[in-house]
Amino acid sequence: MVDKKIQKLIVRAVFIMALLGSHPVLANVKQLNIVYLKLVASPTTTEGFDGVMLAINESNIAGKFLQQQFKLRHFEAEKPQNLLQQAQQLYRTGERFFIINGNESLLFQLDLWARDKDVLLFNINESSDRLRNDQCLPSVLHTIPSHQMKTDAIAQWLTKMKLMNVLRLKDPNNTSADLLAAFERSARRFGVNLIDADTKSGVRSDALFVSSVEQLNDDRLKMLPRVGAMGLSAFSWHLAIKKWGAVQLKSRFKHLAEREMNQVDFSGYLAGLTLSQAFFHVKSTDSTSLIAFIRSPQLVLAAYVGHPLTYRPWNGQLRLPMALVNGNMMVSQSPQRGSHHRENILDTLGVDRDNSSCVNKHGVFDES
Amino acid sequence: MRANIKNSGLFGLLLLLNAGLVSAEELAYVTNEKDNNISVIDLKIQRVVRTIDVGLRPRGIVFDLDKSLAYICVSRANRVEILDLKSEKIIGHFANIDDPETIVLHPNGQTIYVANEDQAKLSVLDVKQRKIISQIDVGVEPEGLAISPDGSLVVVTSETSNMVHWIDTATNKIIANTLVKQRPRAAEFTDDGKLLWVSSEVGGIVTILDTVSHQMVKELSFSIPGVDRVQPVGIKLTKDGRYGFVALGPANHVAVVNRHNLTIEKYIPVGKRVWQLAFNQQQTKILSTNGVSGDVSIIDIESLTVIKSIKVGSFPWGVAVRQHN
Incomplete structure (x- = not known):
């Protein structure tokens, strides 16, 4: 049929x-x-x-x-x-x-x-x-x-909101490794501290990064604001x-x-x-x-x-x-106001020229 | 008795002269897109003196020739409303005008042009018949509208097609199309009708076009240190040929262009998301509507400074000024 x-x-x-x-x-x-x-x-x-x-x-x-x-x-x-x-x-x-x-x-x-x-x-x-x-x-x-653009958009917002300590969960099925890896790079770029969920040393966390919907069985995590694949997510269109x-x-x-x-x-x-x-x-x-x-x-x-x-x-x-959306509400747009980049403010999202391993490998661009 | 009549006539004449010299009362009408009303500002006391309720989502506003009526695009009500400025009542409307956004009046006082944002059309309205007499296919999302001083040309910009359409008002046919930079928002003829200024919001520039060849003469670009989103929208040109004013949207500034050498003379800080502009009658002041901050800035043209900021309604969009005796 x-x-x-x-x-x-x-x-x-x-x-x-x-x-x-x-x-x-x-x-x-x-x-x-x-x-x-x-x-x-x-x-x-x-x-x-x-x-x-x-x-x-x-x-x-x-x-x-x-x-x-x-x-x-x-x-x-x-x-x-x-x-x-x-x-x-x-x-x-x-x-x-x-x-x-x-x-x-x-x-x-x-x-x-x-x-x-x-x-x-x-x-x-x-x-x-x-x-x-x-x-x-x-x-x-x-x-x-790219995943990196999305997670940079979220990390930039976390920094702006002073939510600097973010809990990271292990993905049981490893289905979202790319998104999690991107967020780890974003956290380094914007100075967000990542805390592993199994660290129970009483470290205060401000938000929870969810890379896969399957991770949310733990009741202790329900109170934390969520970002990533659930909660506050980044979209080019919504x-x-x-x-x-x-x-x-x-x-x-x-x-x-x-x-x-x-x-x-x-x-x-x-x-x-x-x-x-x-x-x-x-x-x-x-x-x-x-x-x-x-x-x-x-x-x-x-x-x-x-x-x-x-x-x-x-x-x-x-x-x-990137539009940062929670449910059906647009919470913010990254780049956050006040962000700066030498080349283009949108290059604060994703890999910029200085950090790219593709410079001169991509198709010939006329940059005159 | 006779002497009395003479005296009173003379007195009346003196009053009239006095009014002319001191300058008549001037009122600015500001359409508040999200409040569905118009704020009336008395420019002498620089305050909102009253508000007038109109239809849903008022945007473009234009007066008739003797400035006794205003025609207002009420976009969500799909009509153009007619406001009697004396009684301040809506006395009628043009019906079935799909999503009207911007509006201009032909110098004949009888023909109105309205851009239908959702329909890729320009509607031609007849005042006497109070209806659409013609519709012209244009590009996607028509927006900026202007009519040449002699009334022979009407131009409309289409935001998505990045185009200026030149239309012969005698035939209502497009005679030329000019590609401009991204998202053209507003168009304005110089008083001699020789040049057309067009703002490109996303392109970040104003293009000056020759109205005979329809080709670009000059591009003006804008740059304010520390400001990322410089997005030109509303344009007004002084009659004396000295200045061009360009509202820069989310950059929250109005650019002052020196028209003798086409350089930017000054950036004047105004309210947030500055949109449209209007002169007072004598062109001693220019008003800007600032959508996000919900206010109107009054700029003194001699000193090029904001002399007053006036709170109006929610998301002020269009503005027009008339003298009121």
Whole structure:
């Protein structure tokens, strides 16, 4: 039985094609093609894809004044290998821009394949710090925040609130080791003291870092404010964001997708926006020129989060502020007011240039 | 008897002259986005003298030509309300205007342009018929609106499409589109109609465009030491060509641009999240609405300093000033 959501997706994909079919590409209209590749988990959802769709729809509204348009094609497969083959085949027919909803393995393989090509890949859902700081992935731009950006956002807030002693729990199943490791680095960066839960020496703690929901069986911990995977969590996008014109974006998304926009949808939206901004400015489908523009300081995104967004040249990560949300309430936004960074205040979240092991390993950026 | 009439006429004339010389009473009307009302400020005593209830989420406000009426965008009520300024009562409205945000009046006094933020449209309203007579497709999230002094052009900026649309008012057709920096919020023509200033909130700059070629002439950037979010929003240009004032949003400052050499002469600290600006009649003062601090700053243009900060309602948005005899 075909899942209802898949049916809806197919219907929507057909609709896009139909829309484009009814408006054949005119000789004077330039068209940029974008490919969406999704590694299918079960059940399949339209998370991420809807965000890209919104960006494409809006860009086509703007594009009609500039004789430019966008076409999005969507492919799914269960194995990374199949999506890699798909990408290779699409490359042969001229496709250069790929938005990926996958996992570490898929991104690694695609990047390896893309290295000697004029191809740009967007990671819209994988937060792994390894991809950004060990593997570097020169052909990938990340529009989803890393674990490190999220935990830095939380640690910065803890420091601001003077909650300096934070209890750390051991994760029984080790399912959230990446998030916990990121928080340990954040604690060092911002001077937060970590206290192990098994230390019962009466050390006062101000908050509890939860990396996995399974950790919360201990009654003694119920009174502590929670941060991390529960309690106060960090998001690049959330229903609770109401400032900076966010209400308009949320309403347009809901109109399209009939549900609320989440962080992965937002990352898809940002990937689509990056490509449309580049196409409008470069006014050509030449991939080398488009990639050069995207990697230049001229590419700045306005994205309803109160900061201009730019990509970090050293690892391709989009700089993003983080909404700190508890339940459905936005408690704060990091960077906290008063934070400073030599290069960009958003570089107080995530690995900055000075601490990156990817400097000069990522795709060539024009930093003039 | 005859002499008496003469005398009283003379007395009346003297009163009138006196009023003109001393300067008439001036009232500023400030729309409070979250209080659903308007604060009326008497600029002479520099106090809120009363509030007037209007529809949900009032934002853009403009007067009719003789300044006896105000047209107010009440965004959440999906209409433009008509406020009689003498009785201070809402005497009617334009219905079914989807999410109106900003508003301008054509110099003919009969045509109103309203940006429909949610619908990617610019609505053209006729005052006599009290309805929409045309709708123009524009980019996503239209916001900044301005009409050229001779009434031949109306421009609208679209925040998400990062574009300025130039529209011929005779045909209601777009004649050109100019890409500008991120999130264009406000537009303002110079009094000679030759240049258009456009603020880009996220781009952090003001672009000055030539109104014939529709191309950029100059970009102004702003920088205040120790302030991260410098985000230009409202713009006002003095008639004498001396100054441009730019509200800098969360930077909580108004920039003063020297228009002879296009340099920033001063940054004036005002309330929090400064949004829109308006001159008084003589252009001796400029008022800023400060959304987050819920107040209005009055800047003296001669000394370029804030002379008074006046508490208004919750999230003041638009402001317009008229003389009142």
